[in-house]
Amino acid sequence: MAGSDLFTGSLDLLILKAVSWGPRHGYAIGQWLKQSTSEVIVVQEGALYPALHRLERQGLLEEEWGVSETGRKAKFYRLTPAGRRHLKSELARWSEFARVMTLSLSTERP
Amino acid sequence: MLRRIFHLGRYQPSAGEEVQLELEHHLEQSTRDFERQGLSPDEARRAALAAFGDRSTIEAQLRGLRETTVRERLTREWWAEFRQDLRVAWRGLWRTPGFTLVALLTLALGIGANSAIFGVVRSVLLRPLPYPESGQLVQLWTDYRAQNGRTEPEWLTPPDFADWRERNRTFEAMAAYGGWGPDLTGAGDPVTLNGLAVSGDWFRMLGVEPALGRSLLPSDDDAGSERAVVLSDGLWRQRFGADPAILGRAIQLNGEPWTVVGVMPRSFRAPLAASQPEAYRTFRRPADSRCGRGCITLRAIGRLKPGVSLPQAQADLAALSRDIAERFPETNKGVAPWLVPLQQQLTGPTREPLLALSGAIGLVLLIACANLASLLLVRGESRARELAVRSALGAGRGRLVRQLLVESLLLASLGGALGLGLGMAATRALASIVPESVRAIQELRTDGTVLLFTAGITLAAALLFGVLPALRSAGGSPMVTIRGGSRGGRGAGRLLDLLVVGELALAVTLLTGAGLLLRSFVQMQRVDLGYRTDRGAMVQLALPRARYPDSTVTVAMDGLLATLRANPSIRTAEVSDVPPMIPGDQDVSALAVGEPVTPGTPGSVWYRSVTPGYRAFLGYRLVSGRDFTPADRAGAPSVGVVNEEAARRFWGNHDPVGRVLRLGSDSDAPAITIVGVVGTARHDGPNQHYKAELYLPIAQAASRGVTIFLDTPAGRAAAVTAFRAALKEFDPLLPAGEMTSLADQLRESTAPARLNAVLIGGFAAVALLLAMVGVYGVMAYAVAQREREIGVRLALGASPAGIRRLVLGRGGRLALAGTASGLVLALALAHTVRSLLFGVSVYDWQALVGGPLLLAGITLLASWIPARRAVRLDPLVAIRAE
Numbered sequence: 001m002a003g004s005d006l007f008t009g010s011l012d013l014l015i016l017k018a019v020s021w022g023p024r025h026g027y028a029i030g031q032w033l034k035q036s037t038s039e040v041i042v043v044q045e046g047a048l049y050p051a052l053h054r055l056e057r058q059g060l061l062e063e064e065w066g067v068s069e070t071g072r073k074a075k076f077y078r079l080t081p082a083g084r085r086h087l088k089s090e091l092a093r094w095s096e097f098a099r100v101m102t103l104s105l106s107t108e109r110p
Numbered sequence: 111m112l113r114r115i116f117h118l119g120r121y122q123p124s125a126g127e128e129v130q131l132e133l134e135h136h137l138e139q140s141t142r143d144f145e146r147q148g149l150s151p152d153e154a155r156r157a158a159l160a161a162f163g164d165r166s167t168i169e170a171q172l173r174g175l176r177e178t179t180v181r182e183r184l185t186r187e188w189w190a191e192f193r194q195d196l197r198v199a200w201r202g203l204w205r206t207p208g209f210t211l212v213a214l215l216t217l218a219l220g221i222g223a224n225s226a227i228f229g230v231v232r233s234v235l236l237r238p239l240p241y242p243e244s245g246q247l248v249q250l251w252t253d254y255r256a257q258n259g260r261t262e263p264e265w266l267t268p269p270d271f272a273d274w275r276e277r278n279r280t281f282e283a284m285a286a287y288g289g290w291g292p293d294l295t296g297a298g299d300p301v302t303l304n305g306l307a308v309s310g311d312w313f314r315m316l317g318v319e320p321a322l323g324r325s326l327l328p329s330d331d332d333a334g335s336e337r338a339v340v341l342s343d344g345l346w347r348q349r350f351g352a353d354p355a356i357l358g359r360a361i362q363l364n365g366e367p368w369t370v371v372g373v374m375p376r377s378f379r380a381p382l383a384a385s386q387p388e389a390y391r392t393f394r395r396p397a398d399s400r401c402g403r404g405c406i407t408l409r410a411i412g413r414l415k416p417g418v419s420l421p422q423a424q425a426d427l428a429a430l431s432r433d434i435a436e437r438f439p440e441t442n443k444g445v446a447p448w449l450v451p452l453q454q455q456l457t458g459p460t461r462e463p464l465l466a467l468s469g470a471i472g473l474v475l476l477i478a479c480a481n482l483a484s485l486l487l488v489r490g491e492s493r494a495r496e497l498a499v500r501s502a503l504g505a506g507r508g509r510l511v512r513q514l515l516v517e518s519l520l521l522a523s524l525g526g527a528l529g530l531g532l533g534m535a536a537t538r539a540l541a542s543i544v545p546e547s548v549r550a551i552q553e554l555r556t557d558g559t560v561l562l563f564t565a566g567i568t569l570a571a572a573l574l575f576g577v578l579p580a581l582r583s584a585g586g587s588p589m590v591t592i593r594g595g596s597r598g599g600r601g602a603g604r605l606l607d608l609l610v611v612g613e614l615a616l617a618v619t620l621l622t623g624a625g626l627l628l629r630s631f632v633q634m635q636r637v638d639l640g641y642r643t644d645r646g647a648m649v650q651l652a653l654p655r656a657r658y659p660d661s662t663v664t665v666a667m668d669g670l671l672a673t674l675r676a677n678p679s680i681r682t683a684e685v686s687d688v689p690p691m692i693p694g695d696q697d698v699s700a701l702a703v704g705e706p707v708t709p710g711t712p713g714s715v716w717y718r719s720v721t722p723g724y725r726a727f728l729g730y731r732l733v734s735g736r737d738f739t740p741a742d743r744a745g746a747p748s749v750g751v752v753n754e755e756a757a758r759r760f761w762g763n764h765d766p767v768g769r770v771l772r773l774g775s776d777s778d779a780p781a782i783t784i785v786g787v788v789g790t791a792r793h794d795g796p797n798q799h800y801k802a803e804l805y806l807p808i809a810q811a812a813s814r815g816v817t818i819f820l821d822t823p824a825g826r827a828a829a830v831t832a833f834r835a836a837l838k839e840f841d842p843l844l845p846a847g848e849m850t851s852l853a854d855q856l857r858e859s860t861a862p863a864r865l866n867a868v869l870i871g872g873f874a875a876v877a878l879l880l881a882m883v884g885v886y887g888v889m890a891y892a893v894a895q896r897e898r899e900i901g902v903r904l905a906l907g908a909s910p911a912g913i914r915r916l917v918l919g920r921g922g923r924l925a926l927a928g929t930a931s932g933l934v935l936a937l938a939l940a941h942t943v944r945s946l947l948f949g950v951s952v953y954d955w956q957a958l959v960g961g962p963l964l965l966a967g968i969t970l971l972a973s974w975i976p977a978r979r980a981v982r983l984d985p986l987v988a989i990r991a992e
């Protein structure tokens with residue numbers, strides 16, 4: 001699947017998930033996306049950043065400037081309490097959606 | 111692992127730099143990974159860029175997003191902090207109810223009074239007159255200064271007005287008007303209306319429309335046209351029951367039928383500095399030509415063409431007047447136009463007192479602010495520890511200053527809101543600062559501008575009294591303050607002293623000004639007017655031309671006076687056609703026969719017709735010659751009596767008795783032989799100048815509009831009843847005017863001076879009270895600060911008297927510094943009230959000494975209580991207190 005084909009909101013959900021274990025910078029989030037979806041979901045790397053900034057503006061992520069593993073100044077993203085709540089409810093919604101979709105699509109006869 | 115670089119660092123990168131930094135980091139990481147896969151650095155970089163996508167577009171998009179995010183966050187944080195500051199401020203004020211109450215009251219009074227006075231200033235001086243494009247309206251006067259040294263602007267002569275109106279190039283329209291006082295009969299009791307005679311284009315020039323029917327038109331000006339009258343809304347309602355069918359009907363005015371053609375709207379106001387007319391008519395005749403360019407009889411207003419300035423119009427009419435002067439040098443040599451914007455014409459006289467009041471109340475607010483600043487400083491000292499703790503916990507200095515300013519702002523806003531309410535109520539109470547005739551045109555009301563002004567001074571006050579204490583309180587080093595307890599710096603003491611000295615100085619200025627006005631008012635009461643104001647009563651009467659032809663006026667008047675004199679409740683009845691202290695002077699050009707005409711020779715004289723007993727009844731002093739007698743009647747040689755001013759100006763040092771004065775500029779003008787000289791009188795009220803005046807016997811110079819002066823041996827009420835009865839018997843159609851007295855008129859003419867003195871005196875009293883509270887606060891604070899020192903001194907054997915001297919001495923020094931600088935300020939500002947003073951120099955020593963002395967006394971009194979407390983300190987308690 002190409003980036004533009006992502007289900008609405010699923011990129012946001014993936015990003016929130018990516019930072020749920022602790023602060024990460026943009027590149028690391030992109031890498032995680034690639035690996036965790038076995039490179040099925042390929043986002044043009046640059047397209048990640050507008051999403052990150054939007055989430056920050058919505059108050060779901062907050063920035064934290066730090067030093068990356070290579071010793072460079074980097075902008076890290078971290079979940080805000082609101083972001084964590086949002087992630088939780090979206091996960092539940094997604095699971096339900098996926099379950100129903102799978103169920104429905106795997107029906108063999110009408 | 112993570113350090114908060116940008117939170118601790120001073121450098122704040124811009125949104126663009128941040129975005130660039132973030133993306134560059136991404137590309138570096140990406141390049142490194144590609145290198146690991148075996149690509150060369152250049153190839154790796156290219157691959158990273160390719161994987162990233164369109165960098166410049168994304169960067170631009172991110173920069174926009176980033177900027178919005180930062181802005182929104184800053185705004186959010188700012189409001190959150192502001193709300194928190196407000197909560198803290200509210201709790202702080204709530205915790206100290208005494209301080210809060212005093213501060214709120216001070217502010218409410220200070221801001222409220224300013225708001226009220228500004229409400230009047232706005233209504234009267236700043237709001238445009240209620241006519242379309244009212245800025246284009248100009249009052250037209252004639253300037254005779256170059257001709258005969260008269261310093262006041264004069265009305266116009268009909269021929270001059272006609273020339274100006276026809277030949278000017280700068281006016282859209284010019285209209286004339288003059289007094290008219292017709293008797294209305296056949297609609298309830300007979301009554302003398304307050305009317306106005308206007309030229310036909312007067313209404314059109316003002317740009318006003320009637321509520322009913324039509325207004326007057328130029329066609330109504332023809333002598334042959336139907337008599338047309340326009341009614342005011344008030345008269346229409348009172349006398350005609352607001353009946354719309356009145357249009358086209360005739361009403362009886364002076365015994366003649368006049369057709370009502372229109373009714374003006376309730377909101378219409380005529381642009382007159384006199385009471386509002388109830389009925390309007392046109393002149394209905396060609397301009398009065400009987401005395402030509404010598405008779406100053408018309409008042410006029412003009413409307414400038416769009417875009418024409420006042421100087422342009424002045425130049426236009428001046429050129430015209432020079433041309434007229436060349437053709438008629440005898441009457442018009444040196445005569446020039448004198449144009450005054452209508453707004454200034456109508457509200458000008460209220461300007462100076464209003465500005466003086468505004469200045470005075472502004473000073474009161476300044477004093478109040480100084481007072482609050484010192485209260486806040488003292489409060490800040492007692493809170494120093496709290497602030498230091500907050501500062502140590504990480505609140506920046508800016509944050510603390512802001513917190514304290516929010517507190518001031520909250521205080522000021524609450525005070526301002528209270529003050530606005532007070533002000534709106536007070537604006538109405540202040541109405542009598544402004545003459546009723548001005549209020550009739552410009553109603554006093556609180557509008558948006560006044561609200562804005564009040565909000566403005568509230569904010570200004572908050573900054574004035576808040577900034578200094580905030581900077582000072584937030585400024586101390588936290589460690590020193592926490593360790594040293596609350597009895598910190600002496601710096602606050604010096605600031606407090608400065609504030610109190612400033613407060614005292616302003617109070618001295620106000621007190622001095624109030625003293626000057628008060629002395630002026632007293633002087634005004636003491637002025638010798640030249641006639642008695644304590645005798646009897648007066649009532650106005652007019653004999654309409656329709657029923658009293660010229661030949662019958664004298665006989666009719668004599669008959670009425672005889673009836674009145676025969677009545678035991680009246681006994682004395684004397685007449686003057688122009689009474690003292692009621693506007694309505696009449697003047698005529700005059701020439702002393704046989705005297706050389708030199709520059710400075712007066713060209714005219716103010717005259718009035720009187721009965722033979724008038725002078726004696728009102729107590730004018732007879733200087734030389736004789737009084738009028740009943741023998742000075744029509745047919746006998748024409749005689750006159752001049753006042754000392756006229757005698758001096760026409761005849762210099764010679765006794766004018768027996769000399770001749772020629773009145774009017776025509777060749778057949780009457781010649782008057784002077785038979786006596788009377789003392790000069792101030793006929794226009796105590797604060798007016800002397801004029802050259804001539805008295806004529808009413809039998810020789812008949813007048814149909816007169817004032818009758820009556821004695822009231824049985825009291826005013828009995829005289830009123832007797833007069834009404836006599837008048838009814840004499841002519842039941844004549845309206846009985848309202849009975850007043852010269853004492854009433856005098857009170858009215860000095861009322862503005864009294865009110866000014868009372869108001870500014872009141873302001874000064876408030877200033878004095880505030881200053882006293884301020885001094886008390888500072889001295890009490892100083893004693894509290896030095897309790898330990900005083901305790902030690904007492905323990906070491908200092909005498910109570912010595913301690914008292916210590917405290918009082920400080921109060922004395924403050925008083926001295928305050929009064930000295932206040933006197934300098936007062937002297938610098940004195941000239942601003944010069945025009946309000948009467949009979950008192952701006953350097954009047956009583957005012958200049960009295961105010962400061964009063965203040966110095968009050969200051970010492972305010973220091974007395976803290977001094978007593980200092981003396982009664984228990985040394986042991988004071989020293990242990992730490």
